[in-house]
Amino acid sequence: MSPSARDAEVPEPTTAERVHSLLSATSSLTVRACGEHHDLESPVSVHDSRLRLRAPLGTPLTTAAAGATEGLAVVLDVTDIAPVAVRDRVRARLTLAGRLHLAHLADDGLSVHLRVDVAHAVLATPYGTGALTADDLALATPDPLARYEAAMLTHLADDHADALAVLTRLLDPDLLAQHPDVRPLALDRHGLVLRLDHPHGHRDVRLVFPEPAADTEDFGHRMHQLLTATQHGLPAHRI
Known part of the structure; x- marks a missing residue:
């Protein structure tokens, strides 16, 4: 239960809005694919239920994606950590499942833009867990302060x-x-x-x-x- 969930009249972001906000503010995530974990330092943009990110060219992840004509099955992990020092700084853990595709080569020639078509996602917080579909994410918008x-x-x-x-x-x-x-x-x-x-x-x-x-x-x-x-x-x- 969230800090305000005991009072139904108290406004707070929906699960989909929280997910959208977390993605728009993050700069790092982990991609799980083909039994491997790939840590990426990359901003994430959300367009409908599709994510845009980038990765270095020639890595095992981009190589695997290049060989997957129907897209590479992936799971993305994003951790929301409080920017202020407090006990138990993890505010939420986000897990998204979908298919990753190569989009196009970046202008620097050293990295590649990736597209992830999200199928579903789960947001776990200390107060509970919420699930959402690709449609839920597509209809949401990030918080203006995120x-x-x-x-x-x-x-x-x-x-x-x-x-x-x-x-x-x-x-x-x-x-x-x-x-x-x-x-x-x-x-x-x-x-x-x-x-x-x-x-x-x-x-x-x-x-x-x-x-x-x-x-x-x-x-x-x-x-x-x-x-x-x-x-x-x-x-x-x-x-």
Whole structure:
């Protein structure tokens, strides 16, 4: 169960949106094919249910793909790691199955563009597991903050610890009884997730924005609204 799943009214990204966002923000993944694991440093773009990535020319992976006229059966693994240092930094593990095809030679002449036709995917988080089909992925869009999330969370943790302390006023006091270390764990257009870390474990809490953030500038306005809410004792969180 997610930090906000106990309250059906709390908005949060769907599984397909989370997958799309994770893919759009990642720069590394592992491709499993022909009994081998191939680690790639590559940005990923999503077009409908097709992924675009690149790999060095002449590797065992690209050689195998070149010989597979119907596409090479592959499994892709992507790990979502929190950019801020917290206990249990793995936020999600994504597994996608599909067929890999060579697209075309890259402009540098040293790498090749690849296309993966996704068949299905599974996203596993500490709160549960969600599955989706190629159609689900094709209909989803990435969160507008996904590409900037790591930088914004790091900035919040490093430069605005005072703001995090203020935001805890929105929480149930019982959650703060053990004086947890409060760190920003994740964010999306719907809100900010805080990790409450104490010696015996941790708990994640979602602070919900009054309205979804459309972009990074809008995110600043939504954060200001949350901070303002603390002055009036307004309930702005769900667990």
